[in-house]
Every structure is written in structure tokens, then in C-alpha cells.
Amino acid sequence: MADTFQLEIVTPEKMVVRDSAEELQIPGRNGYVGILPHHAPLITELGAGEISYRSDGQTHRFSVAWGFAEVLPDRVTVLAETVERAGEINVSRAQDDLRQAEESLKSANTEEASAAANAKMSRAQARIEVAQKKT
């Protein structure tokens, strides 16, 4: 049996995942981070992107908008505001969001507005990507 670590993904609404994983990828703020068992202790903020982990040879994918992760040698805990399993993502809604974000980016005249539009866009993109990989 492969070496594993405990993985928990927690949102304000519920505990989404409690599983043992062999390998995990999380979208760190500064780029994707790959995690194997016995990783050095690490704390990082997560950006919009995809969380994927492998357990018993199966890969599970989730989209995440914003989060926070603690990595310990034998345990990883991810706190995230919204986590969606790849199969549960509403792609047409994500595409609507993306279109809206693009429009508001065009019409944005302040720095904050365009930053908000950008953030919305990357969230929508992340969700679409995760959903499409599955199929």
C-alpha cells in the first residue's frame, strides 16, 4: 500500500472531504503546489483554481475560489469558502459569470473595480476548466 496522508477539506457549510490521499495538488496564491506524504510543514493561501488529489488510484477534482491550507507531514487541511466537486459544477452558470466578468472588466474605470472583475473572471475560468477536465 502506498504511503498516504490524511486530507480534510472544510467549508463553512460542511466538511467536504475526509480521506486519505497519496498525492495532492493545490492552487497556492503563488502557483500550484504539489504535496506528497511527509511534506514539510507549510501554510499557504489558495487562489482560484483546482484542487486534485489521488486516493486508491482514483483522482478527485474540485474547484476552489479562495482558501487556506495547512500542510503537515501526515495531514493536510484545506479551508475554503466554496468548493465544488468537478461533477457538480454548473458549467453554463460559470460561463455566464465569465461573460459578465469580461463585460464589467471592460467597463471598469477604477482599479478596484477591475481587480474585482479580474478575480471574478479567474474564479469562473477555474470552475470551467475543472469541469471540462472531467469529461
Place this chain on the structure above:
Amino acid sequence: MANILDIRRRIRSVINTRQITRAMKMVSAARLRRAQERALAARPYAQMLTNVLKSLVSRADVYDPATGDVLHPLLVHRPEKNVVLIVVTGDKGLAGAFNANILKAATRFLESKSGKNIEIEAIGRKGRDFLRRRFRAAEPRKTDSIEPPRTTLVGQQVGVLNKIEYSLASDLAERLIERYTNAEIDSVYVVFNEFKSVIAQRLVVEQLLPIERIGAREIAQSREMQLEEKQRAIEAAKGAGVSIRPADTREADERAAAFAVAQVDYIYEQPPRELFRALLPKYVGIQIYRALLESVAAEHAARMTAMESATSNASDMIDSLTLSMNRVRQAKITREIIEIVSGAASL
């Protein structure tokens, strides 16, 4: 003298009422159980977030070493001139004094802050209706406004309590944080009914902003449950099969308590200060979310108790009506016998 038929009709109507109140009690009990589960499900996240923030406080420079000033805008104290009060009530009535008590507490709080500009955010239809009658609805006040301070209703959320989503709380939190950061508002309070279990409830006014100390709660006012209320709640819980003990959260709490406080040197992908800045706003969101969840649980518990009393009152009424019906019937029979006997005697 009342007639037997009338009394019988009344008994039948009270029986029907009792059936309805009993059904409402059972429905509330089921909803209460679900609400308790949801409140429980929110705990690990809240706990973990609090933990991370606590441990970051020691690492991040929250205070400027040179001047002692607070570096995060949400920790800054300002003289209180513009106050926001979030009032969480239920959407529906028939829950005993639940809504009335909250509104009473809100009114008392408003009186204690008189002279300041107060903006109210109402969550729940009952509170909205009450506050709308008393205060004008208005746009949030701008910083450069020269109007005299007054109390206005600036926001309302109605019909959202059936299905509380985290986004509701986080949207509200974001709006408040933005205005707080821009110094448009100087403090934020929330008045709601805290719920630990059916018999451990408290009506509180809690200070959300500025954040005083992470992990500690700033209660401005509170009202404990009275003994009589507790007894009625216990009765109701027994009748509906709801546990009166707070849910067992030890396991989840222990796991959460271990989060991000391991005695190791973490590698920080981002400087602790940046992490702290990003996380602190989430703390406000989760606190609003928790207030909403607890308020919903408390509302169902209050309704369950109220319906239990209504059911037992209906039973009492049926008993006394049945008694007087029997008396009337007995009186009628006696009278008839006397008539027959006296009729026979006169022959």
C-alpha cells in the same frame, strides 16, 4: 344556559386546533434538528479560522513596533459616530416571544446609542416589518454627509432564513468591511438569539467590528433564558423527542484545535502579515454566518415550545369544555326526571 350542541361544536373546533398546533410542534422539532446539524457543521471551519488567526497574531506584526498603532483596518478603534446594527429575527411568527424579545433588545440597544447615526440591517421578515414602521428606509450615509445623525433602515433580507447560505453572510460582511475600512462606519453590532441547546439560549448584542480580540466575543448586552422558559422548553423537547443537551462537539473541536498550531516551524508561502490581512475579513463573515444559523435554530426551538404550550392549553380547554358539557347534560336529565316524577305525583 349553554346548549349541549354548542359546547360539542366548540370541543370539536378546539380538537382541530390542537391537531394543527401539535403538527406544527413536530415540524418545528424536525427543523430544529436540521438547524442544529447545520450549526454543528459550521463549527470546524470557524474554529480552524480562529486558530489560524490566533497563531498569526503572534507572528504577524499586528501593531506597529514604533508607534503602537494597529496595522489592520478592522482592528482600529474610532470614536463611535456611525453605528451599524444587524437585527436577526425570524421570517414567521407563532414562535412565542421570540421575535418580540429580539426587537425589544434591539430597541434598548438603539436607545443606549441615541444621538449617534445608526443604520439598521434587518434580516428576517418580522424584524423588517417592525423596524420599517418605526424608522425611515434610507441609503447608507456617506462620510461627507452633513445631515444630523438619525436612525435609518438601510438593508433588509427577507425570506432567506429557510436556506441560509454562507454567501449571504460573506456578502454582508464584505459590504460592512469595505465601509468600515473607508471609515464610513465606526462599529458594527449584531443582535440575535444565541443557541447552544434547547435550554441554553441567550439573547445577545454582539460587537463584530472593530475586532477586539480574536477568539473572544464582545457581548454588549445579553439576556439569559428565564427558569420558567427553560422548564417549558424542557417539556416541549421531551414531547418532541429533541435532545436538550448541547450536541457533542468534542471530537470536532479537538481536531479543529490542532489546526495550524502544531509546534513546528511552518514554511509560510506568503508573509504572515499578508495572510492575516486576507483572513481577518473572513472571520467577520463566519461570525455573521454563525449568528444566522444559531438564530434559526433558536427560532425553531421557540416555535416548538410555543406550540407545545398551545397544544397543552388546547387539551386543558377540551377537558373543561367536556366537563361543562357533561354538567349541562346531567342537569337536563335531572330536570326531566323531576318533571316526570312531579308529573306522576300530581296524578
